Each structure stands twice: as structure tokens, then as C-alpha cells.
Amino acid sequence: MPEIMFAGPVGRLEGRYHHSSDEDAPLALILHPHPLHGGTMNNRITYTMYRSFQKMGFSVLRYNSRGVGRSQGRYDGGNGEISDAAAALDWMQSINPNATALWIAGYSFGAFVGMQLLMRRPEVTGWISVAPPANHYDFGFLAPCPCGGLMIAGDADNLVPEPEVRKLVDKLNTQKGVEVDYRIFNGADHVFANHAEHVSEAIEHHVNLCQQHAPLMLAAD
Structure with missing residues (x-):
């Protein structure tokens, strides 16, 4: 896990x-929650x-946005992030x-940033959004959304109520x-206390299903 x-x-x-040791390995970019809230x-x-993603054989990067940790700059309201x-x-x-696929995965504010990036980068093949803050930000920019993905919510989340996420999913x-x-996830709050393992299992299940279907889609094309 080299520092870069x-x-x-x-x-x-x-x-x-x-x-990854595989030069053709897929890529995953991981985005963290709101920098002003820790x-x-x-x-x-x-x-x-x-x-x-590491366990699934991806080359994967997580990083601190501007002003966080040793990253230079300061918070820019989302645009700079x-x-x-x-x-x-x-x-x-x-x-x-030579990467064969590209995934973006974000949590909370990171999910908002990730979905914005999704709309700017047509090479993205899949996405994960955990507790996307649908009640704090307008996700209307996902029109049209370029591909499907995985959304995760907790039914005990007081910061991002599950019904708000469901509205986004339905749309x-x-x-x-x-x-x-x-x-x-039943009983999960915004920090997903005691649910990290469930988040991991859901991601691995979803990504593996998508990777299994990808060759079939290419053959159909």
C-alpha cells in the first residue's frame, strides 16, 4: 500500500x-466523505x-482531496474536489x-464527487455510491446516466434518509x-457502524456480477 x-x-x-501484478487489471478510484466533517x-x-477492490485484483487508488492530510490547497465547495x-x-x-475497465466508488460527499466525475469521463464502466447525499445535493446532472451501478443506503441514516436515496434510484x-x-442495510446509520463487512460483500458481489456479464455484452456488440 505505497504512499504516493x-x-x-x-x-x-x-x-x-x-x-496489481496484472498489467491488464481493471482500475478503481475511491473517494472519501466531506473534508469539512472529518x-x-x-x-x-x-x-x-x-x-x-484490491481483493478483486484491481489496481486501486484512494487519496486526500485538496486541504486534507498532506494534500495541498483548501476546500473548494465541491468544484475543485x-x-x-x-x-x-x-x-x-x-x-x-492497458486497464480493461474503470470503476469509481464514493462514500457520502465522495459519492457526489464520483457521480460528477462519471458524467465527465465516458471510459468509466461502473460505479459504487454509498450513502449518496441526495438530500443535500442536486443529482439532476445524471441525465442521462451513462451506465448502471450500485447504491447502498442505511435505513437508520439520519443525515441522508433512505427515502431520499430511493427517489434517486427510482429516477x-x-x-x-x-x-x-x-x-x-437494516439498522445502518450514516457511518455504517458494524456494517463495513456488509458494504464489502455488496461491492464484491455487484462487481463480480458485472465482470461476468461484460464479455457477454461485448460479444453481443
Whole structure:
């Protein structure tokens, strides 16, 4: 789990990167929660997502956005953080030119940033959004959403009530060619205390299903 520093839009960004031994391995970018509320790349759920992709053989990067940890700059209300995510993706792609797939996984504020990045990068093949803050941000930019993914919510989440996430899921599922795998964890609050293992299992199950179907889709094309 080497420590890395790479160039961001307003200075150096700090990250942790796992490089797969397979030069054709898929890539995963992991995005942390809100930096003004203690969100860092070492957040428990952020780390859980990182480890899940690592176990599945991905090359995977998690990083601190501007102003967090040793990353330079300061919080920019979301816009600059999207640029940071794009820089992180550029860095990872530059050393993995043969990657077979690309996933974005974000938790809370990181889910919002990740979905914004999804709309800017057509090469993304899958996404994970854990507790996307549908009651705090307008996700109307997902029109149309380029591909399906996995959304996870807790039914005891007081910061992002599950019905708000369900509304977003239902809206996305009306779009042609988009299917959102929606999973609700009973008793889970916003920090998913005692549910990290369930998050990991859901991610691995969803990603493995998608990877199994991908060859079939390519053959059909």
C-alpha cells in the first residue's frame, strides 16, 4: 500500500495506491466523505471499499482531496474536489494504459464527487455510491446516466434518509439502459457502524456480477 504524491490542479495530492501484478487489471478510484466533517482517505468505509477492490485484483487508488492530510490547497465547495478526482484518475490511467475497465466508488460527499466525475469521463464502466447525499445535493446532472451501478443506503441514516436515496434510484432506473442495484442495510446509520463487512460483500458481489456479464455484452456488440 505505497504512499504516493501526485500533481493536482492546485498542488500535490496525497494518496495510497495498490498496483496489481496484472498489467491488464481493471482500475478503481475511491473517494472519501466531506473534508469539512472529518472525511479523509483513511475513513473506515473508504478504506473498506479500497480493500474490496484490491481483493478483486484491481489496481486501486484512494487519496486526500485538496486541504486534507498532506494534500495541498483548501476546500473548494465541491468544484475543485471534482477537479482533484479527475487528476487522480489521470494519474492512475497514465501508469495503467492497458486497464480493461474503470470503476469509481464514493462514500457520502465522495459519492457526489464520483457521480460528477462519471458524467465527465465516458471510459468509466461502473460505479459504487454509498450513502449518496441526495438530500443535500442536486443529482439532476445524471441525465442521462451513462451506465448502471450500485447504491447502498442505511435505513437508520439520519443525515441522508433512505427515502431520499430511493427517489434517486427510482429516477435513474427510469432511464433507458440504466439499472441501479440498490441495497438497504437494516439498522445502518450514516457511518455504517458494524456494517463495513456488509458494504464489502455488496461491492464484491455487484462487481463480480458485472465482470461476468461484460464479455457477454461485448460479444453481443
